[in-house]
Amino acid sequence: MATSESKHDLRPDLNETINVSEAHAAIKDAPPAVGREKSLRENGMEAVSLWLILVSGIVVLVGGAVMGQGGSFFGYNELVKDGYVRGKSPVKEEVPLQPIPALALLQKEGQKQYAACASCHQSSGMGGGEFPPLAGSEWVTGNTEKLAMIIHNGVGGPIEVAGTTYNGNMAAIGANFGPKELAAVMTYIRTSWGNNASLVTPEMAEEALKISKARGGMPTTAEELKKNHDKMLPGDNLAPDTLLDPETWEPIPAAE
Numbered sequence: 001m002a003t004s005e006s007k008h009d010l011r012p013d014l015n016e017t018i019n020v021s022e023a024h025a026a027i028k029d030a031p032p033a034v035g036r037e038k039s040l041r042e043n044g045m046e047a048v049s050l051w052l053i054l055v056s057g058i059v060v061l062v063g064g065a066v067m068g069q070g071g072s073f074f075g076y077n078e079l080v081k082d083g084y085v086r087g088k089s090p091v092k093e094e095v096p097l098q099p100i101p102a103l104a105l106l107q108k109e110g111q112k113q114y115a116a117c118a119s120c121h122q123s124s125g126m127g128g129g130e131f132p133p134l135a136g137s138e139w140v141t142g143n144t145e146k147l148a149m150i151i152h153n154g155v156g157g158p159i160e161v162a163g164t165t166y167n168g169n170m171a172a173i174g175a176n177f178g179p180k181e182l183a184a185v186m187t188y189i190r191t192s193w194g195n196n197a198s199l200v201t202p203e204m205a206e207e208a209l210k211i212s213k214a215r216g217g218m219p220t221t222a223e224e225l226k227k228n229h230d231k232m233l234p235g236d237n238l239a240p241d242t243l244l245d246p247e248t249w250e251p252i253p254a255a256e
């Protein structure tokens with residue numbers, strides 16, 4: 001605020017609140033000189049000094065040149081000498097698959113194949129209606145040759161399962177099974193739902209496929225199974241905890 005005293009004071013009046021150019025602009029019929037007057041800026045909004053812009057520009061220019069110098073600023077030349085060859089990693093390139101116990105491997109594969117059976121015999125193995133159960137069935141847990149014949153050729157006509165006589169038809173659901181698939185599904189149903197029979201190896205299943213081929217592709221009957229196939233398939237037994245390579249199904253030699 002301008003007081004009469006400050007009129008004679010040459011220092012700027014910091015308390016002055018009047019914006020002169022605005023005040024002049026507000027006056028009607030202001031002379032053209034008013035329009036040419038430089039308007040005042042709010043505190044802190046004044047234009048930046050040209051010098052400051054110039055100095056900043058030089059700093060950026062020099063900084064960029066240092067960093068961009070052939071990558072030497074961020075380079076690894078200090079750490080990696082010329083002709084350095086990277087050493088061999090102590091980690092093995094190929095991580096071998098974890099061996100799986102024979103029973104677990106057969107059951108795992110067998111459970112997959114059992115999808116072809118579950119629509120009739122149910123995932124519980126209990127069957128139902130015209131479909132006989134596999135849980136607690138002597139056809140499943142008994143001699144392996146007759147079981148293989150049922151799966152590979154199908155079965156029809158009267159068949160007694162766990163005290164009940166069924167008289168239906170099962171097509172050759174497993175006709176396309178190879179030795180591994182047949183062994184796996186046989187092992188799966190022989191060791192699931194409380195069934196506790198021996199596992200079936202792919203070698204045994206291979207024998208079964210030969211026998212099956214020799215007899216022809218007709219569905220079997222309970223009568224024929226009892227008469228001709230009530231045997232165990234030939235082949236060496238495999239201890240359930242034998243470690244197998246999950247890829248090749250070959251036993252893994254004991255670790256050195």
Ligand code: HEC
Pocket residue numbers: 113114116117118119120121130131132133134137138139140147150151155156157158159161166167168169170171173174185189
């Ligand atoms: C389309 C329905 C159907 C499918 C799928 C089917 N079955 Fe059967 N299965 C039957 C019928 C029906 C019988 C009884 C046949 C008879 O009365 O002679 C039977 C009987 C059996 C028997 C002998 C009786 C018993 O219950 O133990 C076995 C073992 C068997 N099936 C296993 C399998 C396996 C393993 C698969 C899958 C690979 C399979 N079945 C798929 C319908 C089916």
